[in-house]
Amino acid sequence: MSLIRAEKLNLYYGNFHALINVNLSIEEKRITAIIGPSGCGKSTLLRTFNRMNDLIETVHIDGSIIINNENIFSKTTDIDSLRRKVGMVFQRPNPFPLSVYENIAFGLKIHKIAKTRNELEHTVEQGLKSVLLWDQLKDKLKTSALNLTLEQAQRLCIARLIAVKPEILLMDEPCSALDPIATMHIEELMLELKKNYTIVIVTHNMQQAARVSDDTGFMLLGKLIEFNKAEKIFTNPDKKETEDYITGRYG
Amino acid sequence: MKKIKEFLIExxxxxxxxxSIVFVVLIFIFLIKEGILFFKYVQFKDFIVGKNWYPISSPAQFGMLPLILGSLLVTLGAMIISIPLGVACALYxxxxxxxxxxxxxxxxxxxxAAIPSVVIGFIGMVTLVPxxxxxxxxxxxxxxxxxxxxLAFMAMPTIVSIAEDAITVVPRRYKEAALALGxxxxxxxxxxxxxAAAPGIFAAIMLGIGRVIGETMAVMxxxxxxxxxxxxxxxxxRTLTATIAAEMGESIRGSNHYYALFAVGIILFIITFIINFIADVFLHRIKK
Structure with missing residues (x-):
């Protein structure tokens, strides 16, 4: 059964039609990659899933996105709990200017997940272990998260997210600020996380999409051109535009 | 020709x-020079902790403690009002x-901030005082x-505009990250x-305090x-500032009273200098 379903989704920035009649359905506990050249609307699409586009005043959206059988644009949707359920990792690692510990404790505190100090400490430790940062950072919990390397910072952002127990992880070019080794580490982590979470990743790195994704969607100028199993998209796509893009004729 | 022009402009x-630096130094030297003479007659300790300020009775008593406490009390009150209001206003x-x-x-x-302090004092006198x-x-x-x-009103513009700047420069990605976590x-x-904005807000508060402690007309x-x-x-x-303003005109030049007022000026200068210095340290920290 599909976890996320977009139906006749249209999005406008003022007069600019940024997403044109997008229909897609994303399966549970798989990695779905959205690829396409810059400006094709892939990040915009990702940011509709947790309604981050609401922060931009001129945005207007038609159509629906169904997550867990609920239309997230319905008036009764609680945006804060939607965003807790549908977490996001950003292009540039954005840890809070707080300590490593407080970065993870933030979500636990605002959602009242850990009540006692012991619970809090335990959950922070679990969070750091799940992104393989515990051994590196267990003696630096009190230091500022701004002093971490980019890879550590991005891992911390993922740990911070996992701590609030989301169902879906949206990743907006999570490796574009990282070097190839760090990228490889994050990709390994994604494959590990796939066991428990549904991951949607936006990337303009086609090889990355080919390496990690189960399903892949190709977008061009606001339209979702093709959506299929990753092997199919990367070996024998149905549409000419997709083939031209993955063979490097443009993009 | 071009070189000479460049040289001159430089x-x-x-x-x-x-x-401006020269002026500050000159003012400080002048203050010290005039004020230091006073301590020939009165011990520094007696000056600071003396409880009686009777500069024209005989024998004259120059105990500054009531003035220091007066300044601190008025400033404290102004801060209790203006810090929460100012920071909330800046956030808004x-x-x-x-x-x-x-x-x-x-x-x-x-x-x-553009309202002259005498006008603030005047409005306070006819509305607030009754x-x-x-x-x-x-x-x-x-x-x-x-x-x-x-004085809380007078500190507000400083606190609000500097705190607002400090909040505005907090990178947007922090807010996005927090919202994305629900x-x-x-x-x-x-x-x-x-x-994230705390150092800037602290600097704003310090500058607000500096403004209040140095204010004269309205408090007088x-x-x-x-x-x-x-x-x-x-x-x-009675505050330090009001004392100088009120008594300088009637003290005899070269008298103990005259030098005592300069000594009050030194103390005031030191207090505001320290406050502004702390504010500056924090403002620089944000720029980094």
Whole structure:
């Protein structure tokens, strides 16, 4: 059964039609990659899933996105709990200017997940272990998260997210600020996380999409051109535009 | 020709730039020179902790403690009012209000800084002072409380505009990250944005204190100017600044009284210097 379903989704920035009649359905506990050249609307699409586009005043959206059988644009949707359920990792690692510990404790505190100090400490430790940062950072919990390397910072952002127990992880070019080794580490982590979470990743790195994704969607100028199993998209796509893009004729 | 022009312009700019520093140093030297003579007659310790300020009785007594406490009390009161109001106002302008109203509010707050202090004092005298008198059933409304309230208004523009800048420069990605974790707008504000902006807000508060402690006209008009050790906000007090302003005209040049006022000036200068210095340290920290 599909976890996320977009139906006749249209999005406008003022007069600019940024997403044109997008229909897609994303399966549970798989990695779905959205690829396409810059400006094709892939990040915009990702940011509709947790309604981050609401922060931009001129945005207007038609159509629906169904997550867990609920239309997230319905008036009764609680945006804060939607965003807790549908977490996001950003292009540039954005840890809070707080300590490593407080970065993870933030979500636990605002959602009242850990009540006692012991619970809090335990959950922070679990969070750091799940992104393989515990051994590196267990003696630096009190230091500022701004002093971490980019890879550590991005891992911390993922740990911070996992701590609030989301169902879906949206990743907006999570490796574009990282070097190839760090990228490889994050990709390994994604494959590990796939066991428990549904991951949607936006990337303009086609090889990355080919390496990690189960399903892949190709977008061009606001339209979702093709959506299929990753092997199919990367070996024998149905549409000419997709083939031209993955063979490097443009993009 | 070109080289000479460049040389001249460079030097002119250099001189203009250094002049302000030269002036500060000159003022300080002048203050010290005049004030230091006073300590030939009175011990520094007696000056600071002496409880009686009777500069023209004989023998004259120059105990500055009532003045220091007067200044501190009025400043404390003003800060209790203006810090929460100012920071809340800055948060509102930086994070909550819609863009159209934002400019209007910012201009409004900055206009508040343009009101001359004598006008603030005058308005306080005819409106606030009677009000305080009636509410608390006091013999006079000229109290530390009245001074604190009016000075809070004078500190507001400084606190609001600098704190607002500090909040505005907090990178947007922090707020996005907090919201994406399901934080409410308020949770994002006070757990992340306020924390990130804290050094700037602290600097804003320090500069606000500096403004209040150095203010003269308004406090002289509405605090009652009684040089006694204050025990509550509902008593008249006299501040360091008001003492200098009120007494300098009537002291005889070269007398002990005259030098005593300079000594008061030194103390005031040191206090404001320290406060501004702390503010500066924190402002520099943000720029990094």
């Amino acid at each position: 030097k002119i700019i250099f001189i203009s730039g250094s002049l 302008i930086a994070e909550v209000v819609n863009p159209k109203l934002k400019d209007l509010l910012k201009t409004g707050v900055e206009l508040l 009000l305080v008198k009636n509410i608390f059933h006091l013999p006079t409304g000229l109290t530390a409380l009245s001074g604190s309230i009016m 934080a409410t707008h308020w949770q994002a504000l006070y757990r992340v944005i306020l924390v 008009m509405i605090t009652g100017n009684a040089a006694v050790i204050p025990h509550s906000f509902l008593q008249p007090v």
